[in-house]
Amino acid sequence: MSKGEVTRQRIIELAAPLFNQRGFEGCSMQDILEATGLKKGGIYRHFSSKEGLAADAFRFSLSQAVKIRMPPPDPSRTAVERLREMIDHFVEKPSPIPGGCPILNTAIDADDGNPVLRELVWEGLKSWRSRISQIVREGISHKEIRRDVEPRALANTIIATLEGALMISRLESSKSALNDARASLQELIERVALPAN
Amino acid sequence: MSKGEVTRQRIIELAAPLFNQRGFEGCSMQDILEATGLKKGGIYRHFSSKEGLAADAFRFSLSQAVKIRMPPPDPSRTAVERLREMIDHFVEKPSPIPGGCPILNTAIDADDGNPVLRELVWEGLKSWRSRISQIVREGISHKEIRRDVEPRALANTIIATLEGALMISRLESSKSALNDARASLQELIERVALPAN
Numbered sequence: 001m002s003k004g005e006v007t008r009q010r011i012i013e014l015a016a017p018l019f020n021q022r023g024f025e026g027c028s029m030q031d032i033l034e035a036t037g038l039k040k041g042g043i044y045r046h047f048s049s050k051e052g053l054a055a056d057a058f059r060f061s062l063s064q065a066v067k068i069r070m071p072p073p074d075p076s077r078t079a080v081e082r083l084r085e086m087i088d089h090f091v092e093k094p095s096p097i098p099g100g101c102p103i104l105n106t107a108i109d110a111d112d113g114n115p116v117l118r119e120l121v122w123e124g125l126k127s128w129r130s131r132i133s134q135i136v137r138e139g140i141s142h143k144e145i146r147r148d149v150e151p152r153a154l155a156n157t158i159i160a161t162l163e164g165a166l167m168i169s170r171l172e173s174s175k176s177a178l179n180d181a182r183a184s185l186q187e188l189i190e191r192v193a194l195p196a197n
Numbered sequence: 198m199s200k201g202e203v204t205r206q207r208i209i210e211l212a213a214p215l216f217n218q219r220g221f222e223g224c225s226m227q228d229i230l231e232a233t234g235l236k237k238g239g240i241y242r243h244f245s246s247k248e249g250l251a252a253d254a255f256r257f258s259l260s261q262a263v264k265i266r267m268p269p270p271d272p273s274r275t276a277v278e279r280l281r282e283m284i285d286h287f288v289e290k291p292s293p294i295p296g297g298c299p300i301l302n303t304a305i306d307a308d309d310g311n312p313v314l315r316e317l318v319w320e321g322l323k324s325w326r327s328r329i330s331q332i333v334r335e336g337i338s339h340k341e342i343r344r345d346v347e348p349r350a351l352a353n354t355i356i357a358t359l360e361g362a363l364m365i366s367r368l369e370s371s372k373s374a375l376n377d378a379r380a381s382l383q384e385l386i387e388r389v390a391l392p393a394n
Contacts, residue, residue: 021309026222099309104364108305111367112218112296122368153377157358160365160378164357167301170308171319180350181357184385 008046011036016057016064021099023109024054024117055116061102062124065095070131079139080193083158084186086132090162091175091182100170103128104163129155139193149192161185205243208233213254213261218296220306221251221314252313258299259321262292267328276336277390280355281383283329287359288372288379297367300325301360326352336390346389358382 001009014035018027029050032043047053069089071082095101103124110117132155139145165181198206211232215224226247229240244250268282292298300321307314329352336342362378 023220023222023306025220026306026310100305105305107364107368108297108302109220109223111364113223118368125365125368150377152373153380156362156365156374156377157381160361160374161354161358162361163364164359164361165353167304167308167360168322168353168357171304171315171322176349177353177357180347180353183350184354188381188385 004046007042011038011043011046011053012056012060015053016061017098019054019057020061020095020097020102020105023105024051024114025109027054051114051116054114055120058102058106058117058120058124061095061097064097065102066128068093068096070128079135079142079144080189082135083132083139083189086135087158087162087182087185087189090166091178101163101166104166125159129159132158144194144196146192146194154188154192157188158185201243204239208235208240208243208250209253209257212250213258214295216251216254217258217292217294217299217302220302221248221311222306224251248311248313251311252317255299255303255314255317255321258292258294261294262299263325265290265293267325276332276339276341277386279332280329280336280386283332284355284359284379284382284386287363288375298360298363301363322356326356329355341391341393343389343391351385351389354385355382 011032015027015032018031018035021027022031029040029043032050032053033040036043043053047056069086071085071089074082077085099105103121106117106121107125110121129152133151136145136149136151136154140147140149140151161181161184162178165177168177169175208229212224212229215228215232218224219228226237226240229247229250230237233240240250244253266283266286268279268286271279274282296302300318303314303318304322307318326349330348333342333346333348333351337344337346337348358378358381359375362374365374366372
């Protein structure tokens with residue numbers, strides 16, 4: 001990376017937790033200047049606007065969360081094992097960017113607001129849901145999961161339960177809601193799984 | 198109500214959707230002045246600070262959401278019927294204050310921020326969870342719900358699934374995630390319910 005690219009990446013990495021904790025409106029350019037120790041010109045050399053920086057900060061936060069939460073595809077594991085593992089990762093491994101899940105934060109922040117961030121978080125959510133749906137479809141075709149399961153519906157329920165539980169857990173400063181969500185989702189998966197041959 | 202009380206209430210009702218949609222930082226005093234047509238002094242006559250107004254606006258939004266979502270207690274209905282009805286209300290009746298669920302919005306907005314709002318939303322969430330837990334306990338003591346069900350865990354799962362699904366539905370501009378959540382929760386309740394005598 002060139003020196004400019006290194007600076008650009010450093011700004012993104014320092015801005016990411018600020019946007020993730022405070023939201024787009026709650027994080028001012030002044031906050032970014034203080035965190036980076038740069039002058040305004042030093043930021044605008046690399047980003048056309050606060051919105052552009054927030055978009056890159058979200059992409060970075062999301063990539064970090066996905067990396068830590070989504071186990072790498074492993075063809076030796078069954079679909080049911082992969083779903084269980086994904087749920088365990090979400091419950092056990094907090095997003096590495098302070099402030100909680102970037103998808104949940106940005107969805108709530110942008111659903112009535114910033115259209116650029118709204119589109120980005122929607123893409124992120126769709127991509128997560130597609131990955132889960134794909135695992136479910138593989139499970140159905142390998143006769144590990146019941147044929148009457150709708151992959152998108154199961155993926156929606158898994159994501160909704162985990163994200164809602166994270167909201168409660170962060171507010172309560174306790175993992176109990178996340179652990180309750182895990183128990184309930186593991187039971188749901190138990191119910192849709194077919195007995196192994 | 199005195200004329201002052203009417204004005205105060207009008208300010209709260211006009212500010213509530215702004216805070217609910219934009220968050221505490223995203224809603225400026227300027228936005229409030231424009232919505233109410235008042236001067237700054239006219240607002241500060243009734244509220245000591247923007248934080249004080251935001252707190253009252255949240256209380257108002259929450260009361261409206263609870264009123265429309267929580268069916269009134271009805272001793273002629275079983276606990277299982279009341280749980281089902283609560284889920285139906287959440288899925289079918291959007292919060293009357295634009296911007297979605299005030300608990301979800303304020304939880305995400307305040308979990309790393311404003312301590313007054315954080316405390317208020319935590320009280321709101323605890324009270325909702327207590328009401329659900331209480332229905333579950335009544336169901337257990339009336340032998341409608343299995344004795345091994347943990348009321349708090351079931352309440353956490355119901356709230357998490359509904360709130361997470363609302364986040365997805367609002368982002369997707371579609372009710373499908375909420376409908377998937379309902380189907381999955383109705384199945385969960387079916388499983389914990391005991392057959393009627």
